[in-house]
Amino acid sequence: MIILKNITKTYANGFQAIKPLNFEIKQGDIMGIIGYSGAGKSTLVRLINKLESPTTGEIIIDGVNILRLKESALQKARQKIGMIFQHFNLLDSRNVFGNVAFALEIAKWKKTDIKMRVMELLELVGLQDKADFYPNQLSGGQKQRIAIARALANHPKILLCDEATSALDTKTTQSILQLLKDIQKKLGLTIVMITHQIEVVRSICNSMCVMSNGEIVEEGRVEQIFANPKHEVTKELISFLPALSQEEILQKSHKSAYKISFVGEYIHEPLIAEIIKKFNVDVNILAGNIEALATAEVGHLIVDFGDDLEARERAIKYLRSKGLIVESLQDLVINKVAQIQDSMLGD
Structure with missing residues (x-):
């Protein structure tokens, strides 16, 4: 589904944000990309949908190297990649319906189809009764649910989540993660979770990679890494997990x-x-x-x-x-x- 080959990213000032890396995210996976601040996680996710271009390498999505696409073809490819952010990025001037409809308007959907799709999405995220509300009338969890609905508007195959729960409290975080898990199961999405929270990886991901200083230092199935972490950064991240009693x-x-x-x-x-x-x-x-x-x-x-x-x-x-x-x-x-x-x- 997503293959990165020999990817690097070096900025004009000489800073190398991403050192040579290769990895693959399989269709239907929920992949957690975790690391401390400055590890290169957010840069990597921006490369995946070409919000930034890598210095070297190939990014292959669904068998297509998106770096070779012309602008019109790239825009079409991006419609199949939804994205949600830490701070929701909702439009304050639009109500809930208008925020979800925005992506469909850009894609030039018919008005009748937009109405049907928006209400379908609001029902999916459990906010069908909030269509006329504005962002300032919503809680943080509700705002993120609307952002998820908007990201799903164009029937994407991939959902990129950049620190999507970092601004939420623990209880709301768990409800959003459960929603994402349910949506993945229902729609068969491939989800990429960018996070610094090891609890997020434990709660929702089946695969993970650990980043440090622009490199992937460990990757694999979540259960294997949790049972036997090898890199010091991984061990440290896992050590932050609160110990839960059996009860x-x-x-x-x-x-x-x-x-x-x-x-x-x-x-x-x-x-x-x-x-x-x-x-x-x-x-x-x-x-x-x-x-x-x-x-x-x-x-x-x-x-x-x-x-x-x-x-x-x-x-x-x-x-x-x-x-x-x-x-x-x-x-x-x-x-x-x-x-x-x-x-x-x-x-």
Whole structure:
């Protein structure tokens, strides 16, 4: 879907924002590009839709090198790439309907088609009753929902999100991430999340790359990197994740969370990616860690397998057949409570 080959970006003052890099984002992926301020994340996303041109390299989207497109063809290609930003970028002079309609007006849609499409999008983001409201009448979360609706107006295949949740509180961030996840599942979008928040990557992404000083220092499946981070920047970012208790995780995951324990060779095997592909199960990584013991490495992942009970059971059966320990978090918490009660009675 998106392939970057030998991309660099050097500005006129000699500053090299992007050093030579190659990477690929597959169709249907939710890719998290994470790093500290100045790592090159935002420059990279601006290169993907050619808001800026790279100094060298190729950017191939859907099999087409967009750097070779003439302006008219480039504008048409950009209609298939939606973008949302940290500060929403809504037009204060237009109401909600007008903000979403704006992209369609530029694309010269018919008025009747615009009305139908806008109302369809407002329903998708849960704000169909806010069509006549103006941006100053909306909360931050509602503004971002409108920005998402606008970004989806032209039926894009790709959605670029540049720090889309950075201006939101924790609760609103989670609601926006869940909305994006639902939309991706419904529309089959490829989503690129530019963020400095490791919680965002954990909550929504299935793939990730870590940037530092204009370079990609680590990339791969989220579950593999979280279980066994290699680069110091990655380790530091993951260390910022708040440690959730099993009870908190269970509360957040609607009782479909499981703890997977694995030893030695399986730490380096992409088993989660394998079951996602093999059983079409919706896996969300909630927590993970790896411990180096004297004799072996032991890893733990806490995952939410989603609402498809049949797919969940098949995936769990497969993991257990590989020798992994898969335990219901609900059962673990119940047993823990029972043990505490027993000890109190014993006292």
